[in-house]
Amino acid sequence: MTTSLTLISHSLCPYVQRAAIVLTEKEIPFERVYIDLANKPDWFRAASPLGKVPLLKIGTDRYLFESAPIVEFIDETEPYQLHPADPAERARHRAYVEFASQCLNGIGALYNARTETDFKNTLNALRQKFEHLDEQVSRSGPFFSGDRFCLVDAAFGPVFRYFDVFESFTRLETFRDLEHVSSWRRQLADRPSVQFAVSENYGDLLLGFLENRGSWISSLLRNREQQKSWVATRLVSE
Numbered sequence: 001m002t003t004s005l006t007l008i009s010h011s012l013c014p015y016v017q018r019a020a021i022v023l024t025e026k027e028i029p030f031e032r033v034y035i036d037l038a039n040k041p042d043w044f045r046a047a048s049p050l051g052k053v054p055l056l057k058i059g060t061d062r063y064l065f066e067s068a069p070i071v072e073f074i075d076e077t078e079p080y081q082l083h084p085a086d087p088a089e090r091a092r093h094r095a096y097v098e099f100a101s102q103c104l105n106g107i108g109a110l111y112n113a114r115t116e117t118d119f120k121n122t123l124n125a126l127r128q129k130f131e132h133l134d135e136q137v138s139r140s141g142p143f144f145s146g147d148r149f150c151l152v153d154a155a156f157g158p159v160f161r162y163f164d165v166f167e168s169f170t171r172l173e174t175f176r177d178l179e180h181v182s183s184w185r186r187q188l189a190d191r192p193s194v195q196f197a198v199s200e201n202y203g204d205l206l207l208g209f210l211e212n213r214g215s216w217i218s219s220l221l222r223n224r225e226q227q228k229s230w231v232a233t234r235l236v237s238e
Contacts, residue, residue, distance in 0.1 A: 005030040008044065008055035008063075010037055011205050014104055014158030015067035016054040017197040021154040022071050024193035026078045033057075068097065071151060082151045089145075093152050096136070096144070100155035103129055107162050111210055111217045119216040127174055130181050137180040142187040149191070157194035160185040165206045166217070169224040 007023065009016040009032050023030050035044055040051065047063040048055050056064040056073070064070050075082050084090045106126045113119040138145050144152040163185075166172055175182045188194050199205075211221050 003059045006057035007032050008047075008053055008057060009034050010053045011199060011202065012209060013053050014161075015052075017158040017161075017194075018067050018154050019054045019056065019070050019074070020197040021157055021193045022074050022082065022151065024196055025082065025149060025154070026074065026080065028074065028078060071097075071154065075151065082149060082154070084145070084150070093145070093150060096152045097155045099129070099133070100152070100159055103156075103159045107159070111213055111215060113216050114214075116216055123172065123174065130175060130178055134178040134181045137184050139180065141180075141183060144184065149193075153188060153191075154193075156184075157188045157191065157197065160188055161194075161198070161202075162206075164189065165203050165210075168203070169207075170217075170220045 005023070005028065007016065007019055007030050009020070011034060020030075020032070035041065035053070037051075037053070044055070045051065047057075048065050050065060052065070054065075054067055054070055056070045058064065064073060072083070083093055103126065106122060106129065110119065110122045110126065113122050136144075140146050143149050144156070163172065163174060175185065207221065211218055
């Protein structure tokens with residue numbers, strides 16, 4: 001592809017991360033432009049009929065919107081396809097990319113849950129999804145379908161990243177005894193394309209976002225910060 005590509009992004013959007021991961025996996029040069037979704041510029045409103053990121057700008061005047069067609073466009077127009085060649089297996093992979101989106105919906109419900117009961121119920125529903133996934137991940141690893149990175153891997157890298165941050169301040173045990181998903185999660189966390197899909201301060205940005213939700217997870221985060229402050233004060237006084 002000789003046409004220049006620009007990925008219109010937001011710092012915390014997991015769907016933007018999917019596109020960035022695929023572009024990096026295929027070693028395609030691209031520029032990133034970040035926008036404030038609370039103050040969308042006019043050009044963005046015109047290019048994104050749903051008002052969401054990512055957008056992929058192709059050349060000077062063409063835009064694609066929605067992560068699934070963006071990622072498939074990238075895969076189809078560059079060598080070394082990440083989707084399987086077999087039509088049935090390709091359809092299965094597309095289904096699990098959508099499954100990743102449903103997991104992201106569950107994560108959104110988790111960090112918006114107002115009560116402990118709602119939080120636990122949502123976490124249990126996510127756990128059931130990961131239990132199903134544990135039966136689907138390749139036993140030969142290291143990725144979803146074996147030794148070849150695919151679009152399902154690109155979709156789940158951002159899913160697991162949320163839990164890296166959640167687990168920095170609370171104990172969830174969402175992946176307890178899920179051997180195959182846990183191994184897959186570690187492999188994706190170590191993948192350069194997954195690491196480079198976000199900025200270095202992503203964790204701090206997400207923590208700030210969570211702290212301001214006014215939800216149950218916000219209270220867990222505040223309690224952890226208060227405990228750390230209390231311990232620091234004790235150490236100084238001693």
